[in-house]
Amino acid sequence: MKLLKKKIMTDGKVVNDALLKVDSFLNHQIEPELMKEIGREFAERFKDAKVTKVLTIEASGIAAALMTALYLDVPLVFARKKKSAVTEENLYAAEVYSFTKKETNRVTVASEFLADGDQILIIDDFLANGEAVLGLCNIVEQAKANVVGVGIVIEKSFQPGCEKIRKAGYRLESLARIHSFSDGRVNFMQDDTK
């Protein structure tokens, strides 16, 4: 997605060989118009997938997922990172390890919001090791629903997540695919031409 890649080049900050900060427009400060275009793009790419619900994980996936759900005209569900204080017997849960934060979270979705036969589109802001996405896929399968695709705003293609998701048989669409960082610059994958 050209608009997004341009934004990454102008406003992203390469912190080191593996880390890109996009706080100024994606995951701390958010530009609503950019997020709207991101939602429109995901909706376009998955328009034939008969999506019945969008699923993401709190917190930084919510904005992109909401705009996608708006364009697809389906509800959004965001998985929670720890159990709500309201007692809830019927939960689907998965353990998700975050390499960035070096902690394991219990990710949960109330079972009433995922139905047998639902066609689920998973959206997240970043893909690195793929733990969060695979945890969400696990939850969807517990509910006997189908993962019709995974939409990622920024994929770090040099980390194992994208390969793991494709090998598990899921359709993956990433709006910006990063090959590497060098000298503080972002290099996109050569075949990332959309």
Next chain:
Amino acid sequence: MKLLKKKIMTDGKVVNDALLKVDSFLNHQIEPELMKEIGREFAERFKDAKVTKVLTIEASGIAAALMTALYLDVPLVFARKKKSAVTEENLYAAEVYSFTKKETNRVTVASEFLADGDQILIIDDFLANGEAVLGLCNIVEQAKANVVGVGIVIEKSFQPGCEKIRKAGYRLESLARIHSFSDGRVNFMQDDTK
């Protein structure tokens, strides 16, 4: 906001005398079209406040805040509940106690995203004791920015938050104001006629 109050009456679940669950459309599953109308309503109510930025707190405030920011055509910033793994020297922080979760979180905003003179509209999904909103007000004031108003989706008017916010001198606009719960039903404030 009539559409919202109707939704609360049909789909909200009164758990006990103080607790209302709105998981099915507001803070776990989200209806994008309703959220869009909520954003439009906040933008309308604060259209003369010269808002330069919308501020909320992760995670369940993000959807309403994003739609508000979209209609006001300003950026959104969401405060984080614990320090990001990326080292960040320049943070504004406030301690926020959650009565629901019985825990204190350190809420932070990177200082680069709040500027001296910014006109900040704070948006959140629920108002009960007001701790989260007052923590955000504190952060805005650390930045020498101005809180031009506080927009709340659902206010539990029988809890102390709304009074605390008004006494502190902030303009408060709540889209649904709940007087009480009785026999599993929601009673709105009599003067909540918008």
